Amino acid sequence: MPLQEVVEVNESVDLAPLDKVLDEYASERGAVIPVLQRAQEIYGYLPKEVLKHIAKRMNVPVSQVYGVATFYAQFSMMPKGRHTVEICDGTACHVRGAAQIIKVLEQELGIKAGETTPDRRVTLRVVFCLGSCALAPVAVLDGQIVGRLVPDKAARLVRELE
Amino acid sequence: MTEPIYRADVLVCGGTGCVSSGSLKVMEVLRAELERVGLSQEVRVVETGCRGFCAQGPIMVIYPDGIFYCQVKPEDVPVIVEETLLKGRIVQRLVYSEPESHTNVPLYENIPFYEKQQRVTLRNCGIIDPERIEEYIARGGYEALAKALTTMTPEQVIEEVKASGLRGRGGAGFLTGLKWEFTAKAPGDVKYVVCNADEGDPGAFMDRSILEGDPHSVIEGMIICGYAVGAHEGYIYCRAEYPLAIKRLKLAIQQAEEYGLLGENILGTDFSFRLKIKEGAGAFVCGEETALIASIEGRRGEPRPRPPFPAVQGLWGKPTNNNNVKSYANIAQIIANGAEWFAKIGTPRSPGTAIFALTGKVRHTGLVEVPMGITLREIIFDVGGGILNNKRFKAVQTGGPLGGCLPESGLDLKVDFDSLRQAGAVMGSGGMIVVDEDTCMVEFSKYFLTFATAESCGKCVPCRVGGRRMLELLTKITNGEGTLEDIAKIEEIATGMENGSLCALGQLTPGPIRSALRYFREEFEAHVTEHRCPAKQCTALIQYVIDPNKCTGCGRCRRACPVQVIAGDRRMIHVINQAGCIKCGTCYEVCPFDAVVKVSGETIPVPEAPIPVGTFKPVETQA
Ligand SMILES: Cc1cc2nc3c(=O)[nH]c(=O)nc-3n(C[C@H](O)[C@H](O)[C@H](O)COP(=O)(O)O)c2cc1C
Ligand code: SF4
Ligand code: SF4
Ligand code: FES
Numbered sequence: 001m002p003l004q005e006v007v008e009v010n011e012s013v014d015l016a017p018l019d020k021v022l023d024e025y026a027s028e029r030g031a032v033i034p035v036l037q038r039a040q041e042i043y044g045y046l047p048k049e050v051l052k053h054i055a056k057r058m059n060v061p062v063s064q065v066y067g068v069a070t071f072y073a074q075f076s077m078m079p080k081g082r083h084t085v086e087i088c089d090g091t092a093c094h095v096r097g098a099a100q101i102i103k104v105l106e107q108e109l110g111i112k113a114g115e116t117t118p119d120r121r122v123t124l125r126v127v128f129c130l131g132s133c134a135l136a137p138v139a140v141l142d143g144q145i146v147g148r149l150v151p152d153k154a155a156r157l158v159r160e161l162e
Numbered sequence: 163m164t165e166p167i168y169r170a171d172v173l174v175c176g177g178t179g180c181v182s183s184g185s186l187k188v189m190e191v192l193r194a195e196l197e198r199v200g201l202s203q204e205v206r207v208v209e210t211g212c213r214g215f216c217a218q219g220p221i222m223v224i225y226p227d228g229i230f231y232c233q234v235k236p237e238d239v240p241v242i243v244e245e246t247l248l249k250g251r252i253v254q255r256l257v258y259s260e261p262e263s264h265t266n267v268p269l270y271e272n273i274p275f276y277e278k279q280q281r282v283t284l285r286n287c288g289i290i291d292p293e294r295i296e297e298y299i300a301r302g303g304y305e306a307l308a309k310a311l312t313t314m315t316p317e318q319v320i321e322e323v324k325a326s327g328l329r330g331r332g333g334a335g336f337l338t339g340l341k342w343e344f345t346a347k348a349p350g351d352v353k354y355v356v357c358n359a360d361e362g363d364p365g366a367f368m369d370r371s372i373l374e375g376d377p378h379s380v381i382e383g384m385i386i387c388g389y390a391v392g393a394h395e396g397y398i399y400c401r402a403e404y405p406l407a408i409k410r411l412k413l414a415i416q417q418a419e420e421y422g423l424l425g426e427n428i429l430g431t432d433f434s435f436r437l438k439i440k441e442g443a444g445a446f447v448c449g450e451e452t453a454l455i456a457s458i459e460g461r462r463g464e465p466r467p468r469p470p471f472p473a474v475q476g477l478w479g480k481p482t483n484n485n486n487v488k489s490y491a492n493i494a495q496i497i498a499n500g501a502e503w504f505a506k507i508g509t510p511r512s513p514g515t516a517i518f519a520l521t522g523k524v525r526h527t528g529l530v531e532v533p534m535g536i537t538l539r540e541i542i543f544d545v546g547g548g549i550l551n552n553k554r555f556k557a558v559q560t561g562g563p564l565g566g567c568l569p570e571s572g573l574d575l576k577v578d579f580d581s582l583r584q585a586g587a588v589m590g591s592g593g594m595i596v597v598d599e600d601t602c603m604v605e606f607s608k609y610f611l612t613f614a615t616a617e618s619c620g621k622c623v624p625c626r627v628g629g630r631r632m633l634e635l636l637t638k639i640t641n642g643e644g645t646l647e648d649i650a651k652i653e654e655i656a657t658g659m660e661n662g663s664l665c666a667l668g669q670l671t672p673g674p675i676r677s678a679l680r681y682f683r684e685e686f687e688a689h690v691t692e693h694r695c696p697a698k699q700c701t702a703l704i705q706y707v708i709d710p711n712k713c714t715g716c717g718r719c720r721r722a723c724p725v726q727v728i729a730g731d732r733r734m735i736h737v738i739n740q741a742g743c744i745k746c747g748t749c750y751e752v753c754p755f756d757a758v759v760k761v762s763g764e765t766i767p768v769p770e771a772p773i774p775v776g777t778f779k780p781v782e783t784q785a
Contacts, residue, residue, distance in 0.1 A: 029478070030460030033443055037402070071462040071619075072443035074402055091365025091562065091595045092521035094609050100746040104724045107744055127403065128364030128613070131178040131371075133521040134216030134528055138182070145182035151746040155724045 022057045045076045081116040081123040083161045086140040090129030093137040104151040168206040171225045177212030185220035191236040195243045211375015213288030214529035230270040231256040282515045284531045287375035295417040298378040306497035311431045319390040325501035327513040332486030333591045335579035344473035345391040348481035355388045355396035356484040362446040363562030366519040366593035369487035373407035377414035383490030388435040402441045446617035451484045464619045465665035508534030512578035522596040523550045539573040553598035561590025563610040564670035566677030586677040602697035603682040608636045610674040625668025628659040641702040642693040694763030701745040704762045710735045710778035712757035719749035734772040
């Protein structure tokens with residue numbers, strides 16, 4: 001996995017909801033991953049302050065929290081776009097043309113998979129098997145599964161996102 | 163209020179496949195419609211797990227008759243209520259139709275997709291409402307647990323599992339009973355039971371379907387295992403991408419606790435057992451058991467050398483039994499029906515059934531459960547209904563990114579753990595992808611290699627560096643820049659990775675390329691020596707060209723092209739500007755006259771710019 005930068009974003013982060021989560025997991029062993037998952041649910045991504053705060057409250061070095069956060073594909077240290085488009089490139093989707101769809105969407109949005117458009121409109125991600133292989137190729141647009149995609153339909157759907 | 167006595171049950175699949183084709187909406191409309199016509203006290207709507215026939219979803223089965231409707235849309239609901247539920251008539255247009263003979267098959271039990279299947283592990287999937295423990299119990303659920311706890315010693319349970327011959331369904335096929343015995347005999351008071359529900363193979367969804375469709379079968383298996391090995395705590399490590407599975411598991415655990423089947427003094431005995439769910443965070447290597455354990459402990463999911471095996475030193479350093487979802491899901495039936503019953507299914511060395519997520523270019527994609535020993539041909543052509551669009555079968559890949567492929571000559575192989583391994587493919591945990599003549603085996607191997615190298619945890623050099631180098635060489639070949647020495651180098655690196663990697667990820671990463679080279683070597687060589695991709699898939703080696711003699715100037719392709727590089731006008735022969743073409747294939751798909759052709763290693767004459775239809779003369783404009 002490519003190394004992720006912790007980006008500086010000029011947004012102040014309210015740590016109160018995070019503290020609640022940390023209280024909940026105070027007595028659980030090995031809770032770094034679930035805490036990071038909950039934190040990402042709250043903030044949409046993992047800002048630097050959040051990583052630091054988790055390290056402090058859980059009594060582990062920041063390097064360890066960072067190490068865990070960068071290891072797993074689920075965690076993102078960059079703010080997400082207003083919309084998330086996830087294209088499945090699982091085997092079934094791949095043999096039915098997912099690569100072409102990814103290419104068209106990268107072209108359409110001017111970014112690479114894994115990135116967010118500069119105006120933060122769309123985040124494009126590649127995921128592997130959503131269990132809807134029968135409808136391959138499949139994408140998830142803001143949580144909604146769309147199946148039997150073809151490149152121009154995918155481009156159209158993405159263009160229509162506000 | 164007591165439950166009304168229903169005269170009919172309408173089972174609607176709420177598995178992920180059917181949900182994405184719209185089954186939730188169907189259910190909503192159905193409930194409203196039943197209410198409207200006053201049938202809501204007579205007909206019950208049941209949301210079930212996956213029935214496997216995902217390609218035909220959303221699926222609905224109406225009992226007591228077993229009428230099977232497929233591709234049901236919300237608009238169809240009023241007709242179903244009116245015709246079938248009120249008047250008892252079958253709606254023919256919603257019935258499954260045999261693609262070959264066009265005969266309608268109205269009843270579930272007669273559908274060819276199910277005929278060669280044998281539902282053992284999946285016996286409840288698609289039949290019961292997974293969110294109600296009562297339905298699991300009504301089908302004999304938790305009887306095995308009661309039998310084990312009250313009439314068997316832990317040693318007897320282990321003996322029974324050993325005698326059944328059950329082999330782990332997570333890929334390697336290790337004897338489950340033997341593994342349990344190791345954990346049971348390992349010294350220590352505190353032991354753990356872990357269920358591997360990481361299902362990392364990108365194209366497989368068997369474990370997910372079980373967790374979504376019959377979560378209690380896994381829970382019951384784990385409790386029995388806890389009793390057998392002497393553990394009081396268990397973890398289910400489930401992929402985070404499976405929200406529905408996690409939701410159903412949580413609910414199932416809660417219901418089992420309410421029924422006294424989990425917690426302290428289970429069924430009045432002095433055995434106690436608790437279960438927790440851990441969500442994965444998207445790392446394929448975490449399916450490897452030592453990495454999985456590291457991840458449960460909250461660390462980076464890096465494998466460590468074995469021995470010591472988890473059975474001796476696992477979670478938090480304690481003896482830990484780890485099995486796959488399907489392995490646990492078989493346990494209750496083995497205990498309830500006896501080892502002998504189980505051993506009779508399948509083949510002597512691989513008893514039981516195999517579950518495959520059958521996908522790719524087959525007609526009936528979906529989840530299939532077949533007895534071990536069935537041939538690949540039967541799975542692909544009888545159950546799967548053959549290849550889509552009457553194309554030619556080319557290869558079948560099992561075992562996902564760490565597996566291998568088999569060509570047509572392997573179709574009569576009898577499927578079990580040992581036969582597949584000998585042929586260079588593996589059983590894996592159940593992904594089965596069928597590809598046709600349009601798939602390039604070089605590109606296909608590259609796909610798996612790309613996946614596996616991206617997922618290498620980086621801890622050991624052969625895997626981290628070897629995978630990268632191999633991918634670079636393979637990319638050279640798909641770009642048409644490779645040499646025969648590159649192929650030789652790939653094989654050399656493969657040997658190094660197989661021998662030198664720390665965990666099975668690195669050791670098995672070369673698998674797909676190895677088997678592709680074994681069976682499709684000439685395809686690799688065509689890329690290298692002729693700069694040609696025989697399947698016309700490697701984008702660097704192909705061009706999309708409009709055949710000037712076929713183009714009618716309809717403009718469909720021009721409007722559909724996502725990068726607008728097709729020139730033309732009404733009644734003009736259209737021309738693709740090759741420099742800007744991203745080779746997405748959209749024009750090829752949309753042209754109603756098959757005028758767009760794919761070429762590799764050949765050229766066809768086209769005009770330089772659009773000219774009126776019918777005026778093209780090849781001599782004037784040699785391409
Ligand atoms: C890279 C890698 C990924 C794996 N992924 C899975 C998986 O997703 N599910 C699984 O059950 N086993 C997986 N395994 C196999 C496990 O390490 C382990 O053998 C298995 O869970 C044992 O269960 P069983 O005895 O019931 O088969 C994987 C192994 C490797 C090396
Ligand atoms: S073989 Fe690959 S995945 Fe396994 S430990 Fe080595 S680097 Fe990590
Ligand atoms: S190539 Fe096909 S789609 Fe394009 S203009 Fe010609 S006939 Fe129409
Ligand atoms: S491979 Fe895309 S949904 Fe399964």
